[in-house]
Each structure stands twice: as C-alpha cells, then as structure tokens.
Amino acid sequence: MSSTKFIAILPQPTQPGDKIQISGRISDHAEKFSINFANEVNENPQSITYSFNWDLANKMLIEDYKEDDEWKNRIETEFDTFDGRFKNKAINDSISNRFIDNNTIADTTDTFPHSYSLLEPEFALEFAFQDDGIYVYLVSEDGRNLVTHYQPEIDFQFIESVQVCDDVEKVTQLTFSYN
Incomplete structure (x- = not known):
C-alpha cells in the first residue's frame, strides 16, 4: 500500500489542453515516488485514472x-x-511521429537534450492533458x-484529486493551468 504524503482536490474537471505541474523534493535515499x-x-x-510511479531503486517507470x-x-x-530518448521500443513507436530526430519533438522548442539525473532530490513534473492522452514532462x-x-x-474528466505518495519529503508547488 502506498504512503500518501499529499492530496489536492482539483478545482474543476480536467479537459484537453489543461496542465498540472507538481514540484517537490524526494526523501534522502528515496526508492520510489x-x-x-x-x-x-x-x-x-x-479508482485512479493514471498512476505515475518512479521506481528509483530498480530504475523503472511504472504506469x-x-x-x-x-x-x-x-x-x-x-x-x-x-x-x-526512450529505452522502451513500444513507447518510442507510440510517439515516434512527434519526433523530428532523437532529441527534438516536432512543433516545440521546450525540450532539452542533456541528461538529467532522476536521483536529484528536487523534481518538477508537468502533466499535459490532450485529446490523445496524458503527456508527462520533466521540467x-x-x-x-x-x-x-x-x-x-x-x-480524465473523472479525476477529482492529485495524490503524491511514497518517498516524497514535501511538495513545494502545485499549479493548475486550465484551457
């Protein structure tokens, strides 16, 4: 069972074009969040529409x-x-039509090509809700x-709350951007 650290109620139903950004700090020696x-x-x-779980100990993203x-x-x-760049071919294939090359997403200039370690204590994630699904960005x-x-x-119109669980020390920012 997860250890819930933070719950926020969404102020309105989520629609395509909406974004939720979460920033925080993982605990020392974090294994997952x-x-x-x-x-x-x-x-x-x-009922959970989407669970985004980073298993840091096993170097795995679980959805x-x-x-x-x-x-x-x-x-x-x-x-x-x-x-x-994804190591999982299935994910590569599912979004390959959005890539111009291995590092650049078509029609956007907001990606960066250098490595970013997931083991740093601070994190910022953006969840962008679109007609074809949820896009998750490391910010x-x-x-x-x-x-x-x-x-x-x-x-995703049925989502009522955002929950942050496991090895998170604190949530430092939560931003809702509605279309």
Missing part, C-alpha cells in the same frame, strides 16, 4: 490505472537517467523534456 490522478478524494481510492480497487494495465519502462529551468505519453482507459 508516485503521483496518482484519483477519481476520489481519499487516501485509498478505489497503471485502477478500477474497483484493482490495478489493470501495468506498463514498465526501464531508465537510468533521462535524456529525451527544469532549461525547459521541458518528454518523459512519457499515456493513453488512459478512464476519461
């Missing part, structure tokens, strides 16, 4: 959703440090870097 977009406002939701208190579709992606002062694209099985 997760961000859940839950369809309820409680510590142990029965999933939950219905009727049952996890449904675990997707694992291996990583060491994130440099804008730095240099720009944004695409981490993953997830196509939820549950409509």
